[in-house]
Amino acid sequence: MAAHRQNTLKYEGCNFLRQRLILATLSGKSVKITKIRDKDDDPGLKDFEASLIRLLDKLTNGSRIEVNETGTSLLYQPGLLIGGTVEHECSLERGLGYYLEVLVCLAPFTKNSLKIILRGVTNCKEDPSVDIIRTVTIPLMTKFGISEGLELKVTRRGSKPNGGGEVIFKCPVRRKLLPLQFVKPGKIKRIRGVAYAMRVSPAMANRIVDSTRSILNQFVPDIYIYTDHMKGAQSGKSPGFGLSLVAETTEGGFLSAEMSSNQPGEQPSIPEDIGRQTAQLLLEEVYRGGCVDSRHQSLALLFMALGQSDVSKLLTGPLSPYTIQFLRHLRDFFQLMFKIEVQKQEDEEQIGAEKVLLTCIGVGFSNLSKTIL
Structure with missing residues (x-):
């Protein structure tokens, strides 16, 4: 003690x-x-x-x-x-993304490969949706060697206030993570998205898609937005609709943005507004640039810090306040500090926010079925 x-x-x-x-x-x-x-x-x-x-x-x-x-x-x-097979009823105050963001950080280091069933709210305004975890977070994890058996399956959607959604997350165990060298963001080559509707007319999702394309078609020709209209028990216990967008770069980077409708009792949301505002949020992430979007900076930095005793480098857009605090916490818990360099724009025609190059040597964290270094 x-x-x-x-x-x-x-x-x-x-x-x-x-x-x-x-x-x-x-x-x-x-x-x-x-x-x-x-x-x-x-x-x-x-x-x-x-x-x-x-x-x-x-x-x-x-x-x-x-x-x-x-x-x-x-x-x-x-x-x-320990990991293993776990079921958990999550609080309806927050989305399942709030819990999944914690799980993706811990799951590769459990003793047994993790299979977890989470129940609650799949899509809400406060937390990343399960769609963003599936289309952006999981591809980022594969860059560190976490791939085979990694899966997130949405079996039921659920909106606030009553939830009713369910997802199954599976993650393999890794003994060591691969170092990362990801310093070329590349150019946007395609945009993918999911417009979902739960316990409302399927036309809501189509209206979202039309308003989104009216903005994004001016920038990229390769756009496909899938409409997901869940029915019956799969649609949860409350009405809701929304959109998640992902821009993929030529170098394998993913930038995301999303919005979901207001809860019953709040000002009613208009599908066209959600489509336009999500498209604008995605363009803002593209302007910020970098190899990962602002929401995934801290996850990438965590896996870089826990990697082998080798140099990892990552180019990002401006660091978010959440990421800045995460760097301070990494210093507290692992005595690890990143080298941070602001990259000056060499080309005057290059647009976008200033980029930040983060470099570290991993602590050589090894999963020996225990959590000590």
């Missing part, structure tokens, strides 16, 4: 809770978080955060989790990542 106390990292506040829990689990270091919403009318951990902690408990063996009576203090001493 004394050794644990000396090895415990301490933080305040509820921000970046997932980052701290992920890195604590991988590094084997305990983390204590205090003053969680202590000044709010409703202090302490929210239901979706408690659900995430229960999920981590299912994935590990021997974890010690202590939460005080008000929920404003959390002590997490991680156990061994």
